[in-house]
Structures are given as C-alpha cells and as structure tokens.
Amino acid sequence: MEWTIIKNEKEYKQSLARLEVIFGAAKGSKEGKELELLSLLIDLYEKERYPIDLPDPIEAIKFRMDQLGYKQKDLAAILGLKSRVSEILNRKRKLNLDMIRKIHETLEVPTEVLIREY
16 A cells, blocks of 8 residues: 555544554565554654643652652752742742753753743
C-alpha cells in the first residue's frame, strides 16, 4: 500500500491496524521502511489531532518530588524557607526566575513547564 498523510479517523485506524501487522519488521527491510514511515505519519496525525498540553507547574513539581522521594524540607533546602515552599505548593506565592532556575537544575522539571501561569 502507498501511504500518504493521514487525513481522517478512518485512515488513522487503517494505519494503526497495518502498524500492528508489521510491528516486528526488520530494520532496512521493505516492511521495516514501511513501519518507519507509518510511525511518522501516525505520530504527525496524533500530534495535530490529539495535542497534549504541558502540565500545571505546581503539579509537575509535586509529581517530580514524589518521583525523587523529596519532602517539603528537601525543596526548602533548594529554595530557602520551608514557609516559602509551603506557599508555593499551596499556590499562594508565584515562582520567580531564581526559583525556576533552581527547580529546573535540581528536580529537572522543564523550564517550559515552570514558566506557565497557574
């Protein structure tokens, strides 16, 4: 089959079905090349049709803290006062540029997430 840009849900479902059939294809083979192209077309369609927005900054910080096993006191060691951390996590204080840099460097939360309004 000759593949083109996926334009609707029917073509998307057909593409997914074909992807399942050729999923284990060897790299460089005819089906392997088809798999690579089809993956790109599906990814493009999904990004346009089902965009995923960036997470809320505070929820991202809390999630990353949970992943690392950090407590508020650990974040306070990074940002300064425990009361300041509490205010941030309870959305009573906004993140400033210095805080964003420190959180990004320490917790590795992307700056694009941290600069968003909340």
